[in-house]
Amino acid sequence: MVERSDDAAVMTAPTDGRELRRQGRKTMAKLLEAGMTVLAERGYHAARVDDVVRTADVSHGTFYLYFSNKEELFQALAVQCADEMTDLARSLGPVTPDDEGLAALRAWLASFVDCYGRYGVVIRAWMEDQVTGRELARLGGRTFTAVTAALVARIDEARPGRGPQAELDAAALLAMIERFTYFTTSRSVGFEHDTMLDTLARLVHRGFFGG
Amino acid sequence: MVERSDDAAVMTAPTDGRELRRQGRKTMAKLLEAGMTVLAERGYHAARVDDVVRTADVSHGTFYLYFSNKEELFQALAVQCADEMTDLARSLGPVTPDDEGLAALRAWLASFVDCYGRYGVVIRAWMEDQVTGRELARLGGRTFTAVTAALVARIDEARPGRGPQAELDAAALLAMIERFTYFTTSRSVGFEHDTMLDTLARLVHRGFFGG
Amino acid sequence: MVERSDDAAVMTAPTDGRELRRQGRKTMAKLLEAGMTVLAERGYHAARVDDVVRTADVSHGTFYLYFSNKEELFQALAVQCADEMTDLARSLGPVTPDDEGLAALRAWLASFVDCYGRYGVVIRAWMEDQVTGRELARLGGRTFTAVTAALVARIDEARPGRGPQAELDAAALLAMIERFTYFTTSRSVGFEHDTMLDTLARLVHRGFFGG
Amino acid sequence: MVERSDDAAVMTAPTDGRELRRQGRKTMAKLLEAGMTVLAERGYHAARVDDVVRTADVSHGTFYLYFSNKEELFQALAVQCADEMTDLARSLGPVTPDDEGLAALRAWLASFVDCYGRYGVVIRAWMEDQVTGRELARLGGRTFTAVTAALVARIDEARPGRGPQAELDAAALLAMIERFTYFTTSRSVGFEHDTMLDTLARLVHRGFFGG
């Protein structure tokens, strides 16, 4: 159903086809980590290769040994993120109308928020028109679909026979989850983490069964 | 409570303090309109002054006669947007638990979607970390707060005594409204406009009363 | 027959479509002149935009106001050169077997050598694999053909009925003219200008009638 | 007179002074061959060390074990080429005014064209200003002189007592030979190999005796 994002195969990184030794793998890891840091600090568009290499403490030349351009580094991060998100989508179990279901939902949302904490910038880069490059956009779309599909499955279990309406509901609820998480984590809105999770869980649960 | 965003006063445009003649007002209008067009076409970050002046069919020099920098043009657009949004916030009447309330909500959401169609890029620039400049960010925050406050007021009317919880609910619902509108309008998700409004109205209504 | 190289129309310079004022035309001229100088000094491949702008005494930014890249500057020069060469081709009158014909040939070759002195680098960039870009290569081919055609016409007049053989002869003689001119002008071979012209004229004349 | 180009002695390759074992000689050969391939494919200036080592399937480090820089690889190729060319120059026998002489000339030109097919890029790199490095330029000059000298010797035999004029004639004819060969081999001019040789032989022969 939800296939893993093996899109790495599509990209043509300078490293394609050659084995990396220990040293090389270490540098690659440094660059990816630096990429995340810079992305978090400066956002997608303001992120310069220069920031990344300074953070990773390597030379400019080295960067282009591992990625053929800036975009590609972010693609690599996106692939990581897509993988985690897809796993996350799979991990959502059945949601019952009772408090137990609410608790299950809340737990899952907690994982989501956690993942968002790490990959938020990447996710938002997908959501906005910030991403140039078809590959990356497609990957985002697929990941989004994967998570939506997981929600739809649970909605269908909970209240069967709602047909295509379930899709719309799932999309809308996911929209709320993503954006509310963004507001409350990235911004200094001052909501408590727990309260925020309670609210989210309740509203989503209500979205499933309420009315 | 929600004051009108006369923030234009805060900015220091080159036009400050002097009256614009008919010609000048026309050029200003051309630039603002071009700004919206370019923003819509290329997004906030990719939008270049060059695009704007070419679209408005004026020279670079002229641009800086009206705005002291790129940011300021977008601020001006943001002020327009904030005004409309604040009006919109005010226009939300009481929401009852019955079908009439649902219909009222739906109608209001339709206005929102319409406004979003025109100012989406500006709004998203606020929501993301795309905006550099305190002034602009504050304006966004204030507008966001205005709309949230309108929702809170209606929630309080509908189910009084929920206290600060209403704030969180309102924020979450607004998050859903904004993002879902974005998905279904900007992206080619293929949801019908009406169906989408139905979904949104139902979920928000359920958020108010449901469970 | 030999059409003028209006290839300028094909290129998409930043200046396309807009009128240049006096100041602009002056700068453009400065850049073209600087282009020739730099080309002559450093050769096609070693020529850097930086050299050009330093020679022309303008900023980097200015350069890209007139040409969208390095290649385009050289295209512009090539167009100039192609025009001169085509004119030159047209200027070759009938060549008779007697001394008068020899003198006519010699005079024409002198013009050629003169033109080569100015545009040698451009011409050689065509002749070698140095040129990237289809447009430019085609322009070179066409110019080469134009000059060959002029020679063919004279050969046909001189000794009619030799058919396609005339083409080959013309190409070979032009090859000699170009390369020998290059050797004796660019290199310090130490041949006298006049002696060199005598030799060239004699050998070409012999190529026309000899045997 | 024409000494063999033992110029390798002049260069300071990393391999100088030490004997190469079988393995080493094999690698060296691979590099030289790869050098020719890359030169042919991309031309002198576009040829990167990276291309060479990828073609030869060795590492960058290995390259610099055999050559102290890029230039030196091309020097080595040039030495090979110079050797062949010098041999070629020696192989030109007497040229008589009759058809036999023409045939002899044609045969020699065929060898030249063949050699040019293999070393064309190197030769052209000499002829143009493409070569940086005194050594290499000198080698080219010497080779050129060797071939010219061979031609001069034959011209002097054929029509003695023309003095320094023979030098100029030889240079001009060689110019024609080189460039015409280039045109007809490297470019897709569409001349037949045999016809081309006929033309060249006839014009050179005419250059020797004609008029």
Place this chain on the structure above:
DNA sequence: GATGAATGAGATTTCATTCAT
């Protein structure tokens, strides 16, 4: 009011060469 021209700091990318193993 308006314009075309110029600027220059800053960003990305390439590639010959050196290094450590």
Place this chain on the structure above:
DNA sequence: TATGAATGAAATCTCATTCAT
């Protein structure tokens, strides 16, 4: 002998902003 990794100087190009007319 050989290798993969790293380097960094240099080159190209962009674009917000200022200037002179």
